[in-house]
Amino acid sequence: MNDSKSPAEVGESVAEFRDRAAKWLAANMPRLDAGASAVAPRDDDAAWQRARELQAILFEGGFAGVCFPREYGGLGLDIAYQRALDQETLGYEMPLILNVPSFAICCATILDTGSEQQKSEHISAALRGEEILVQLLSEPSGGSDLAGVITRADRRGDKWILNGAKTWSSSAFAADYGLCLARTNWDVPKHEGLTMFLVPIDAPGITLRRIKQLNGSTEFCEEFFDGVELDDSAVLGEVNQGWAVATRQLFHERRAVGQSSEFSSGIGAEGSEPVLDLVGLVDRTGQNGSDRVREMAGRALAHRAVRDQLSDHVYRSVVDGALPPTAGSIIRLFHADTDNLGLDTALAIAGPAGVVGGSIDIGLRYLSRQGVCLGGGSTEMARNIIGERILSFPREYAADRGVPFNQVRKNRAEPAKG
Numbered sequence: 001m002n003d004s005k006s007p008a009e010v011g012e013s014v015a016e017f018r019d020r021a022a023k024w025l026a027a028n029m030p031r032l033d034a035g036a037s038a039v040a041p042r043d044d045d046a047a048w049q050r051a052r053e054l055q056a057i058l059f060e061g062g063f064a065g066v067c068f069p070r071e072y073g074g075l076g077l078d079i080a081y082q083r084a085l086d087q088e089t090l091g092y093e094m095p096l097i098l099n100v101p102s103f104a105i106c107c108a109t110i111l112d113t114g115s116e117q118q119k120s121e122h123i124s125a126a127l128r129g130e131e132i133l134v135q136l137l138s139e140p141s142g143g144s145d146l147a148g149v150i151t152r153a154d155r156r157g158d159k160w161i162l163n164g165a166k167t168w169s170s171s172a173f174a175a176d177y178g179l180c181l182a183r184t185n186w187d188v189p190k191h192e193g194l195t196m197f198l199v200p201i202d203a204p205g206i207t208l209r210r211i212k213q214l215n216g217s218t219e220f221c222e223e224f225f226d227g228v229e230l231d232d233s234a235v236l237g238e239v240n241q242g243w244a245v246a247t248r249q250l251f252h253e254r255r256a257v258g259q260s261s262e263f264s265s266g267i268g269a270e271g272s273e274p275v276l277d278l279v280g281l282v283d284r285t286g287q288n289g290s291d292r293v294r295e296m297a298g299r300a301l302a303h304r305a306v307r308d309q310l311s312d313h314v315y316r317s318v319v320d321g322a323l324p325p326t327a328g329s330i331i332r333l334f335h336a337d338t339d340n341l342g343l344d345t346a347l348a349i350a351g352p353a354g355v356v357g358g359s360i361d362i363g364l365r366y367l368s369r370q371g372v373c374l375g376g377g378s379t380e381m382a383r384n385i386i387g388e389r390i391l392s393f394p395r396e397y398a399a400d401r402g403v404p405f406n407q408v409r410k411n412r413a414e415p416a417k418g
Contacts (some may be wrong), residue, residue, distance in 0.1 A: 017077075018084035024061050029054070029092040038090075038267065040097050043210075043219040048132065048174035051095035055129030058095070058265075065103075065127040067262040068111065073124035079262040079315070089266045095129070099264040101170060102126055104256035106133035106179055108263050109249040110198075113237045118198065122177065135249070136166040136180035136199065136223060144378055146181070146250075147190045147243060148400075151225065153182040153197065160184075160235075162199065162228040172221035173210055175201050179249065185240050186406040193405055194242035196249075197234045204228070215367045251325045253376040258331030260311035276346050281359065285349060293349055300345040303338040310334055326389040333382040339372045 012020070032038060040047035058064040059073070066082040068074025075081070107123045110133075114122070125131035139149055151164025162182060172178060178199045185193030201208065205228035210218040237245040255261045278297040287293040311331050317323040347366050350359040354366070373379045387393040400408045 014080050014084050017081050018088055021063060021085050022088045024063065025088055025092055028057060028061055029089075029094070032091055032093055038094065038096060041217075042097055042171055043217050045174065047097060048171070051098050052129040052132070054093060054095040055098055055127070059128045064265070065123075065263075066265065068107070068123060068127065072111070072119050073127040082262055082265065086265065086267050094266040096266050097171070098126075098129075098132065099261075099266070100256045101135050101253070102133045102175075104261035104264045105135060105249060105252045106177075108252040108261065109179065109245065110236065112248050112252075113196075113245045117233070118236065122198070131177065132171075132175045133177045133179065134169055134172045134175040134201075135253070136169050136172070136178035137246070137249075138166060138168045140165055140167050140222070144381055146246060146377075147194065149181055149183055149194065151180070151182045152186075153184050153195060153230070155184075158232070160197070160230040160232075162197070162205075162225045162230060165222065165224050167220075167222040168211070169221045169223060171219055172201060172208060172223060177201060178223075179236065179245075181242055181246050183405070184242075187404050188240075189402050190400060190405045190408065191243045193240055194246065195239050196236040196242040196245040197230055198236050199228065199230065199234065203230075213368065215364050217368070248325075250376065251328045254328035254332035254382070255315070257372070257376040258307075258311055258328070258335040260315050260328075260331050262315070276342050276362070278342070278346060278349070281346060281349050281362075284358075285351070285353070287349065296345050296348060300338075300342045303341055307331075307334050307338045324390065326385055329377075329382040329385040330390070332376050333379055333386065336372045336379050336382075340369055343369045 040051065055064060062075070063085060065072075065074030066077050066085060067079055068076070070076040103126065107126050110118055110122055122131060122133065126133060137146060137149075139151060141150070142148055149164075151162070151166065153160045153162045155161075162180070164182065166178075166180065169178065178201055180197045180199045181194055182197060183193055184195040187193070199206075201223075205226045207224040207226070209222050209224075211220040211222060212218050213220065236242075252261065252263075256264065278300055282288060282293055282297050314323060314327050314331050318325055318327055343362070343366050346359075346362045347354045350357075350362050353359040354363040376382075377385075384396065388395050
């Protein structure tokens with residue numbers, strides 16, 4: 001980015017910032033072809049390389065990382081400036097796939113929990129388009145119990161030796177670094193013996209494989225760690241305090257999945273699927289005269305409007321301290337319900353054409369509709385969090401609460417404790 005003063009330093013209003021952004025975008029960013037989707041395929045290597053190039057252009061123009069601090073390469077502005085920029089980017093090719101998980105989750109987590117060196121190195125590199133970060137959290141035998149990870153990092157001399165496996169890592173094949181949660185102490189309860197590491201994806205000892213989904217996508221990956229050596233500089237946060245980092249990471253993930261992160265840039269900020277045009281679908285299928293169909297579409301659109309207002313309200317309430325950070329689960333839950341309702345409605349309106357006709361893209365998206373109910377933790381977990389940590393309901397019984405992890409009964413194999 002150039003060394004000119006930021007909008008905040010010159011007292012630039014949101015309207016002035018938006019006007020300047022509009023002029024810069026028109027002169028510097030490529031426009032989308034008519035009818036082209038703003039969302040690039042997340043399992044395409046070329047799409048990720050193109051995203052890096054577009055991000056570099058944004059950075060050089062002074063429009064990258066609007067809400068990230070200036071000392072780490074951003075602009076240090078309020079979310080209102082980001083929203084203004086988002087509106088102006090409509091119709092332009094944007095690096096949307098970098099938003100999740102790189103910016104809205106990983107960089108946001110580093111901003112909250114990393115050292116000054118980690119912030120300066122990784123956030124700045126990501127904003128320049130030079131680095132992509134992903135999450136390495138879920139495990140083959142872990143289910144939704146994130147704190148029950150058995151991937152281990154053992155101290156040997158001045159190194160950490162990482163062994164184990166992760167799975168369902170979104171876009172790991174395109175990444176440079178992964179935020180990896182590993183167990184570093186087996187003699188304490190499961191939440192107390194974890195450490196978060198920044199792991200180079202190309203480090204010796206890492207085997208990465210892509211997972212093919214029902215809809216044909218190969219976005220997700222699985223990783224196997226066999227004696228991966230890491231320095232102390234790879235530790236994010238404190239040793240054995242990784243659950244605090246993971247909790248913050250989940251907060252950012254739930255907000256990102258709910259499309260309410262100030263660190264995302266562009267419309268369709270989750271970088272997954274374009275917004276369903278229900279009004280256009282009703283028109284294309286010739287059902288404008290059906291009160292039933294119009295009511296179905298209207299209900300789904302009303303849910304979208306409520307979701308957008310709710311996201312802004314929860315975000316502001318968390319910033320102001322009126323709600324705890326766990327309130328991100330409210331956004332996460334309502335977004336999943338809204339997304340599912342939209343897909344269900346679209347398929348009902350499209351009818352057979354959603355399976356074998358001109359709206360087959362709707363049918364293909366329907367195959368993976370449950371994905372939004374799992375990202376950032378399942379909807380069942382979101383309801384538990386809302387009940388227990390926001391509404392103060394009694395916590396569910398957990399047999400392993402307070403028990404040293406090496407004494408917890410398990411019916412799964414663990415890596416050898418060598």
